[in-house]
C-alpha cells in the first residue's frame with residue numbers, strides 16, 4: 001500500500017469514528033435531562049474526553065519517543081486537540097437533535113459543556129503523555145501508570161467528599177458531581193470555575209513533568225529545568241486556588257461554614273450551628289428541639305448511645321448552595337452524623353427527618369452508615385422510609401392516608417422495588433418517600449423496632465422479619481385498604497403524586513433555570529422581566545403552574561394582565577389540576593376584591609372552595625369569603641390582600657364582634673411571636689361560633705402552643721387534649737400528643 005493510500009484509509013477511519021460519536025451524541029440527547037446541552041451532556045463529554053484523551057496522549061508520546069527528539073507539548077497538543085474535537089462532535093450531534101426534535105433551546109445550558117467537559121480531556125491527555133514518558137513508552141507500564149493516575153485522583157476526590165462537609169464531588173478527570181439531584185436549577189458558579197482552573201493547573205503540572213522527562217529522553221539529554229519550573233508553577237497554582245476556595249467558602253471546610261454562620265450551641269446530643277442574627281430565644285428553642293429529637297429517635301430505634309449530631313442551619317438557599325453545594329435539598333452524612341439544613345420560620349421542618357438518618361447511622365454501621373449492599377449500593381427506600389416513618393406529621397394527613405390515596409391513584413410503587421437499591425430513585429421523589437415511609441411506619445407499628453433495625457443493619461428482609469417481603473406487602477396493602485380517603489385527600493394526592501418529577505419534565509433543566517431566573521427577577525423588583533421568563537418556561541413545559549407564576553409576578557404591577565394570566569392558566573388546566581385551579585381562583589378573587597368587586601370575589605372564592613382545596617387554603621378562602629361579605633370583618637381586606645398597615649388592620653379585627661376577627665388577630669400575634677397577646681384573642685375566638693371545625697382546630701393548636709411558650713404547661717396540655725377530642729384528623733391527634741409531651745419537658 002502506498003503512503004497516500006494509508007493516509008486516506010486513516011482519514012476514512014477517523015471520519016467514521018467521528019460519525020459514530022456524532023450519532024452517539026444524537027442518541028444521548030434522546031434521554032431525559034440530556035435532551036438539551038447542559039451539565040449532563042458536559043459530563044458525558046468529559047467521560048468521552050478521558051476515554052479518548054488518555055490513550056491518544058499515550059500513542060502520541062510513544063510516537064515522539066520513537067523519533068529521538070521527543071516533545072511532550074507536541075504530543076499533548078495532538079492528543080488534546082483530538083479529544084476536544086471528538087467532544088465537539090458529540091455535543092454537535094446532541095445539539096442537532098435538540099434543535100430538530102425538541103422545543104428546548106440548544107444554547108440555554110451550553111456554557112456548562114466546555115467548563116465541565118474540556119478540562120477533563122486536557123488533563124487526561126496530559127496524564128497519557130506523562131505516563132508514556134515515565135514508562136519510556138513501554139505499553140503495559142504506561143497503561144498501569146495511567147490507571148494509577150486516574151485511581152489516585154478518584155481516591156483523593158472520594159476522600160475529600162467522605163470527610164468534608166459538602167455535597168459535591170469534584171474530580172479533575174471525572175468532572176463535576178453537583179450533589180443532590182433534586183436541586184433542579186444548576187448554576188455555573190465561582191466554585192466550578194475555581195475547580196476547573198485547578199484542573200488546568202494540574203494539567204500544567206503534569207505537562208511540566210512530562211516536558212522535563214522528554215528533555216532527559218533526548219539524545220543527547222537536554223535540560224529539565226524549564227519543565228520542572230512549569231511543573232512547580234502548576235502545583236503552586238493548585239495550592240493557591242485551594243486556599244482561595246477555602247477562604248471564600250467555595251471549597252467547604254467546617255471552619256468556613258462557621259465563619260459564615262457564626263452562631264453555635266453545643267449540648268450532649270446536638271451541636272447546633274446557626275445564623276448569628278437568629279434571636280437567642282429562637283436559637284435556644286431550636287437547640288432544645290434538636291436535643292429532644294435525638295433523644296426520642298434514639299429511643300424509638302433502640303439506640304442506647306446516640307452520637308452527638310452536628311447540625312448546620314443555613315440562612316438562605318443561595319448561601320447553602322454556595323457553602324455546601326445543595327440549595328433546597330437537605331442532606332445528612334450519616335457516617336459523620338452531620339446535617340445541613342435550610343432555616344425556616346419556626347425552625348427547619350426537616351430537622352427530625354435528618355436526625356433519623358444521623359442516628360440510624362450507628363445502627364446501620366458500615367462505611368456510609370446506611371443499609372447498603374456491598375457497602376455502597378444504598379437501600380434508599382429503607383433509609384428514607386425510616387426517616388419519614390418517624391416524622392411527626394406536618395400537614396393535614398398522615399403518611400398512611402397519603403399512601404392509601406396514592407394506591408387509589410394506582411401510583412403506589414411496589415414495596416419490593418422501594419427497598420431495593422436503585423428502585424427507590426426510579427419513582428418520582430414524592431411517591432417514593434411517602435410509600436416507603438408508610439411501609440416502614442407500618443412495619444414499626446406491627447412488627448416493632450427489632451426486625452426493622454435488623455433489616456436496617458443489613459439483614460435480608462426474609463431473615464429480619466421471618467416472612468417474605470411479598471407477604472409483608474400484602475398485609476400492608478390490606479391495612480392501607482382500611483384507611484379512609486375523604487375527597488380533600490384525593491384531590492391533594494392527585495396534585496402531590498401525579499407530577500412525574502424532574503425526569504418526566506420537558507426540557508427540565510432549562511425550565512427549572514427559567515423559573516429560578518423569574519423568581520430572582522421578581523425579588524429584584526423587575527416584574528416585566530420575571531413575566532418574560534415565566535412565559536418562556538410555560539411555553540416550554542406546557543405546565544399551567546408556570547402561568548400561575550406569571551400571574552403572581554404581574555399581580556402588584558398590572559392587575560389586569562395578572563388576571564388574564566390566571567384566566568389563561570385556568571383554561572390550560574381544563575378539568576384537571578384541581579389544587580392549582582383553587583389557587584388560581586383564589587388569586588382572581590383577590591384581584592376582584594382589590595378592585596372593590598366583592599360579589600365577584602365571593603363567587604371566585606366559592607368556586608375555589610368547591611374544588612376541595614387543602615385545609616389551610618379552605619380556611620383562608622372561608623375567611624376571605626366572610627371578610628368580603630360581612631361589614632363586621634370589612635377591616636380584614638388589607639390584611640388578606642397584603643396591603644396597607646397590618647398592625648392597624650389587626651387592631652380593628654381584634655375588636656370585631658365576629659369571632660373570626662379575634663381569631664385572625666390572635667393567629668397573627670402568635671405568628672409574630674407575641675404569645676401573651678395571642679392568648680386572650682384566641683380564647684375569645686373559641687368562645688364564639690367560628691365558621692367550621694378546621695378553624696376551631698387551628699385556634700386550639702395555636703392557643704396551646706402560645707400557652708406553652710408563656711410557661712403555662714397545664715393550660716397548654718388541656719387545650720391539646722381538647723383538640724385531640726374535637727378534631728376529625730389523625731394527623732392533628734399525633735401532632736397534639738407529640739406537642740403535649742414536648743411542652744415543659
Ligand SMILES: [Zn+2]
Pocket residue numbers: 353354357383384387
Ligand atoms: Zn432523607
